[in-house]
Amino acid sequence: MVPRSEYEERQQRTRHRAAALGLSALVCVSGPFYERPGDVAYLCGHFPPFPTSEGDGEVAGTGHAVLVLDRERTVLLVDTPCYREDLVVASEVRVARDLWREAARLLERASGPLGCVGWDRLPAEGLEALRAAAPGLVRADDVVRALRRRKSPLEVELLRAACACAREVLLASAASCLAGVSEREVSARGVAAGLLAGADFVRYLRVHSGPWSAWPTRWPPATDRLLEKGDLVLLDAVGARSGYAFDVGRTSLVGFDALPWQRHLLEATQKALGRALEAIRPGKRAGDVAAAVLAAYEAAGLREHASPFVGHGIGIETVEAPLLREGSQQVLQEGAVLCVEPAVYVPGRGGACVEEVVVVVEGGCEVLSATVPRRLWE
Amino acid sequence: MVPRSEYEERQQRTRHRAAALGLSALVCVSGPFYERPGDVAYLCGHFPPFPTSEGDGEVAGTGHAVLVLDRERTVLLVDTPCYREDLVVASEVRVARDLWREAARLLERASGPLGCVGWDRLPAEGLEALRAAAPGLVRADDVVRALRRRKSPLEVELLRAACACAREVLLASAASCLAGVSEREVSARGVAAGLLAGADFVRYLRVHSGPWSAWPTRWPPATDRLLEKGDLVLLDAVGARSGYAFDVGRTSLVGFDALPWQRHLLEATQKALGRALEAIRPGKRAGDVAAAVLAAYEAAGLREHASPFVGHGIGIETVEAPLLREGSQQVLQEGAVLCVEPAVYVPGRGGACVEEVVVVVEGGCEVLSATVPRRLWE
Known part of the structure; x- marks a missing residue:
């Protein structure tokens, strides 16, 4: 507190x-x-x-x-x-x-x-x-x-603790991503794990499976659809702990046996995240982070399906300034905490997303959600 | 839908x-x-x-x-x-x-x-x-x-289905109200049960135990407090299913062995609910329902601790017009769906609340949340 x-x-x-x-x-x-x-x-x-x-x-x-x-x-x-x-x-x-x-x-x-x-x-x-x-x-x-916009050292620790809740949400839900299990069941397990781990509330856990993985957002966050072997599953955990928000995302794969096109989306997204993290340091612009992500997808031949919105600030609220989008001139300040979420959505086929929470520090950034494994599909 | x-x-x-x-x-x-x-x-x-x-x-x-x-x-x-x-x-x-x-x-x-x-x-x-x-x-x-404000027959059925989610939230959480279990665990179980039962989201499940039961509302909705034998526990389940909201509340008692003062609060609250339901029919005022509740608490010697706010409309949103409070002249219309929530809060000791969802029909009202047992303390 x-x-x-x-x-x-x-x-x-x-x-x-x-x-x-x-x-x-x-x-x-x-x-x-x-x-x-x-x-x-x-x-x-x-x-x-x-x-x-x-x-x-x-x-x-x-x-x-x-x-x-x-x-x-x-x-x-x-x-x-x-x-x-x-x-x-x-x-x-x-x-x-x-x-x-x-x-x-x-x-x-x-x-x-x-x-x-x-x-x-x-x-x-x-x-x-x-x-x-x-x-x-x-x-x-x-x-x-x-x-x-500039978090105090205490706020950074509170946001790290919030990410620890998101970790439990994501681990529990990823472990439930089995063939025959419904999106709803995955969501229930994840949300319960987050509350047990100390969340004040879990606003939702998005579970977008199979063709729905091509949707970055959807109402309702989880449906009765049953997961099938080979489904990509987007998991996005959103809530707060001790008044500070978490918003961490991963992509899972039912059966852990990616087809070549799925692996391509998943690996390109990891690479895009890497580029984004390299692009973050005090004085850079929000648009620079978006540009780094989009260049990575471009190199992978996925530019047309990449989300132009690659993240946002986070703190007491889930979505704070700056918005990480193409062309944004907002300057990244030391102490800013950002959700970085490169994503690619191929209509009718599927998508991949990874979302990390980072704090901008001298010369770069530190990942606050680093305890959540990134590769949930293998 | x-x-x-x-x-x-x-x-x-x-x-x-x-x-x-x-x-x-x-x-x-x-x-x-x-x-x-x-x-x-x-x-x-x-x-x-x-x-x-x-x-x-x-x-x-x-x-x-x-x-x-x-x-x-x-x-x-x-x-x-x-x-x-x-x-x-x-x-x-x-x-x-x-x-x-x-x-x-x-x-x-x-x-x-x-x-x-x-x-x-x-x-x-x-x-x-x-x-x-x-x-x-x-x-x-x-x-x-x-x-x-006036729900169609289909909307009434959707609200009844939403109450069926609340039932699962309340049964699962009440079953977890055991000595040594934390409010947080009770909340996690209840929320998961609601999501499994079809909720689009569960905004929160309030779990106010022991002295906290004297609080009608609190941030955060559940804490790390461990339940003790003899605790009153207010449970308030709030969320939505297929776009229609639920808001149903009950009071549980750890150990099912009420002290005389607790039984008095609990029974007076049941009586107040009965009076409220009798007072509801088309043409009556929102204030009449509040008056009926407060008269029942008055008769039980609990008027000074009774909540002056005894309910509200519900539909696509959790809290809609009319607000059921003393003096309100808003007229109850046939087809209105109301949360009726008589409650008594004795500072430092504890409280009791029961919240039902009802639809106003010709000559009276029908309880849409009737499948949730009312007496969870025995």
Whole structure:
């Protein structure tokens, strides 16, 4: 868990950044523990436990949390008295039935320019309430997001521990990839192993088998399809432990006896991952990583089927900036933690993917998910 | 699964309702399959498979879906080409990297007043993009929400099937409530059983044991605490099957040997549930159900510890209108499906809760979760 002192430091740094932009206060808005709890959880350790929902005129904003940070104080607004008083670091915590109205009340009293963090999370109804109280409210996501992008040594260790959960998910599910077993059974075993290993939740374990392995994403994450000998099976484990996310992927093969075209996809993907890891170091661009992956697939004659999206940042949330995609100019910073996921999807035949979590360090990167075996198909 | 004809009928009814309000088109915005996929999934069968995330200037709205419905056409905007073509019902499907920009383009071409469904889900950045294209855009949630509130016979059956998943979650987890077993293990067994029984996902299984049973909600949903003989254990199973949600709760007791104060909480809660079910019929108010529950707890001398929130609607989303809380004037309609969850929480000692899913029928209600045994403590 994150100690009190680290939360206090995060709040202090946020205050300085807001002041440097001439903002007198910030209002931060985040979602429930399983869906974008990011900015508020980062600043004060609160993970909203209740799902989001529509309101009814008197109740609004359920499932969200709002943190108002001015020069002196940090006021957390929650929708339930059941917050973890032992974990949350704030000057004051208020329980409100209508989070937006209560936040608006707080902003009314503030003087000077106000910034909002969570412009991509605050619902329209919340924006209207806040703007009525503070017409000049401006988007200020980056005040907190820039801090979140560079992980502290403790955060790196928490993300490594999260990867250890993903390891259990993937080992248990890969061991279940046998002919006659359903995607659903594979998923149930993997998810249970992740929860046992310490996950707060496993949002899903994707199990895409046979022709479905040509799909990078699918609803639902696992179906009743029975695995057949020779199937490629994409396994993608997504969840969190102690508030920090994991997202690690592997490809398995039922029967461990790859056909030449399957081996080609699998080996090319390993090579592409190697190239990606070599391309990562402080100062490089997100687009450089995508370019390295795509060049590797090009060399293998697989460029047309390679995914142009090769990864993303990860932290308290599953998908954070930067997005690793062709042409992205976002700079990789020391301390950034990235999911690197080269993948190739051949329509109607099958696909291969491998996803590692790495931290950007001086001169290169370190793989945090290194304890998960990479070659699950042999 | 919902057949094509039912989606077409839903779209047709939505068109009529929009036209009756003088709206020439509607833009509907929903979230990923595990978090408020509601309005878009209801209208066209699309469940976004990818998590929501921050964007990077070129990519925005990931994890969401947008449906634009005008007088003739239904255009679905998705963030991935991996949507289920075999399940989705729309005139056209477009893949966009920036969902908000693409939606704005569509709205620019529309003439006449425009309504937005999902005002409580559309992020501020999306609202700004849409308003730039359509300055007169108004909140129109109710155009679709009113339809969603009354379930069709098929939806009732899908919700019953979802409850059958919850049954497996609760039976497996209750069977694991033994001294020396951790909350985490109970959760892992329950979640795995739900996935095996057909769940698309299990968002969480709350396992609040011993003193934690006095907490209606908590992050994380299960901890490393070891169960002790005599512990009350709240079990709350939340997830979905075939796109329809389940949310069923029970209280277990480690060792099946209730102390008098525990038996009092447990029996009072059963009685409160009975009163609630008697109070439900078309035309009654949401507040009447809360009043019936609170009167039952009052009679048991437990009023001060009773939860004032006694339930909510359920459907494609876990928590839908109406909220069953004191004073709510929302009218219960035939075909509404409700989670009824009387609960009592005695700080520092423990709590009891039971949560059933019921459909409002002529003259009363029918319990859809009736196959889950209610008395897990004896």
